[in-house]
Amino acid sequence: MKQTPDEKKIQEKMQPGSITLEGFLGNDNRHYHEIIEEDLHLLNNLGITKEQIADKLQDITDQAFESYDGIITLENGAIVEYVSVRGKVVSPFSGQKPSPKGFVKYYDPQRKISISWCPLNIQMIREFGFFEGKGSPNRLDPDLIFKLFFA
Amino acid sequence: MIILVLQTTGIMMVMGGVLAALLVIAERYLADYGECNIDINGKRQEKVKGGSSLLSSLNSRNIYLASACGGRGSCGFCKCKVIEGGGPLLPTEKPFLSPEEISENIRLSCQVKIKKDIKIELPEAIFNIRKFKAKVSSIRDYTHDIKELTLDLKDSSTINFKAGQYIQLHSARYGKVKQSVSRAYSISSNQSSTDLVQVIIRLVPKGICTTWVHEYLKEGDDVEFTGPYGDFYIRDTDKDIIFIAGGSGMAPIKSMLEWLLEINSPRKIFYFFGARCKEDLYLTEYLYEFENKLADFEYHPVLSQPGEEDKWQGKTGYITPYLKDVIRDSKNTEAYLCGSPGMINSVSKGLKEYGISESDIFYDSF
Numbered sequence: 001m002k003q004t005p006d007e008k009k010i011q012e013k014m015q016p017g018s019i020t021l022e023g024f025l026g027n028d029n030r031h032y033h034e035i036i037e038e039d040l041h042l043l044n045n046l047g048i049t050k051e052q053i054a055d056k057l058q059d060i061t062d063q064a065f066e067s068y069d070g071i072i073t074l075e076n077g078a079i080v081e082y083v084s085v086r087g088k089v090v091s092p093f094s095g096q097k098p099s100p101k102g103f104v105k106y107y108d109p110q111r112k113i114s115i116s117w118c119p120l121n122i123q124m125i126r127e128f129g130f131f132e133g134k135g136s137p138n139r140l141d142p143d144l145i146f147k148l149f150f151a
Numbered sequence: 152m153i154i155l156v157l158q159t160t161g162i163m164m165v166m167g168g169v170l171a172a173l174l175v176i177a178e179r180y181l182a183d184y185g186e187c188n189i190d191i192n193g194k195r196q197e198k199v200k201g202g203s204s205l206l207s208s209l210n211s212r213n214i215y216l217a218s219a220c221g222g223r224g225s226c227g228f229c230k231c232k233v234i235e236g237g238g239p240l241l242p243t244e245k246p247f248l249s250p251e252e253i254s255e256n257i258r259l260s261c262q263v264k265i266k267k268d269i270k271i272e273l274p275e276a277i278f279n280i281r282k283f284k285a286k287v288s289s290i291r292d293y294t295h296d297i298k299e300l301t302l303d304l305k306d307s308s309t310i311n312f313k314a315g316q317y318i319q320l321h322s323a324r325y326g327k328v329k330q331s332v333s334r335a336y337s338i339s340s341n342q343s344s345t346d347l348v349q350v351i352i353r354l355v356p357k358g359i360c361t362t363w364v365h366e367y368l369k370e371g372d373d374v375e376f377t378g379p380y381g382d383f384y385i386r387d388t389d390k391d392i393i394f395i396a397g398g399s400g401m402a403p404i405k406s407m408l409e410w411l412l413e414i415n416s417p418r419k420i421f422y423f424f425g426a427r428c429k430e431d432l433y434l435t436e437y438l439y440e441f442e443n444k445l446a447d448f449e450y451h452p453v454l455s456q457p458g459e460e461d462k463w464q465g466k467t468g469y470i471t472p473y474l475k476d477v478i479r480d481s482k483n484t485e486a487y488l489c490g491s492p493g494m495i496n497s498v499s500k501g502l503k504e505y506g507i508s509e510s511d512i513f514y515d516s517f
Contacts, residue, residue: 017327021357068469068497070455084491085355086399087334090225097246098226100492101355137357 013092026135054126190270206260215280222261229260236269293433296354309345314410315403318378322363334360339402341409353399397425400489429461471501481506488514
């Protein structure tokens, strides 16, 4: 696949050990463009937008952050914890502001499903529709997000 | 017809790509900007070879601006004022600059390429920042995820810093990590010990630098760092002091307390240290000893979720409610905070509600 120098840089920054220890692509051998395309296609079929997902995750993140690293219970019974860490993490995409390093742990006791995300996930979803590659420890599967928050 | 259009478009795209590549090659290998002058604050002149970034050119003259990404334009730390000769503002800089900063000609020094003489302004404190080589003389475990490193400076170097300031430690390559990264860590040692620095580092899950420190770095290893950075230090007033910290935020507060002890400070001082449970507490006995050494000091560890096995009889819950009991005069009190963004966010709100002025609340915005 032909890549611009900027795209090549982004793909490099997504490799393990560049920005994060695990990288952003997991065991997904596809170019990040293809990962984005497939996930956006899936969102389209599900009838939601990347912005709606980013807004939902941001709303939960804000509520948890306000709790001063405590544990909160949402109206739907989900248990949420914001684990804040000093420092910022940069985006593999160009021209983005660094995000706080903390992360959110979300547990839905009814469905017995746990997921976690960090502010960088929200930024990458909102701006680019990038949910990370399959097998990446921080991938937010759009199907699962839909089931948890929009079904 | 369609095939013809596609062919023409394809040819033009290839030609465009070739031209762009030629321009990059020409810029890299053929452009000669000669010797350029960096005028710093109208007082200091540094001659450098043109063609490199302002950040790396300053580094080559032993002037170190903070940078966590090694000049890749992704951390936004290396800001400086460019008065003349910086060229146009680049799209890669805009996300990191506020409208006020843009109007004041603040730039990201890693994105400014030196092509001609340039005039810049730097805070005087920058000139105290140097690059140091050091040997790890000891690694001490404080908790399951917090370690203290002692770094002995090599080559008879000495460092002058104010208690509360930080260094940027450069990690080595290891495992999948193919490049060094720089991360900021507050100095925990006393500012009068100028031949070493100590830092307290908490393991961040999957963090590149903290994983290196916790799992790869050994006593006897050589490391490099730059510093000192930051304006988080004790203001020279006679106001009461409230220190509030959590986790590795202990580091600058420990350094500040050791300094206050050294100068026999008569100020009234409280220190609240927040942790989840007893196993997250460290240096407890050491800190209680300051109650007997400093003129007027109280140490208060506060556990947010003590377990039954902790048999904890001290303060519990969040720190903020306890603060109003120790504020004698809100106009005459300073607060120094170091910890997670969640803690800083919550505690600063509380302090302001209790009447402490925003200008008397100090913290490092890492």
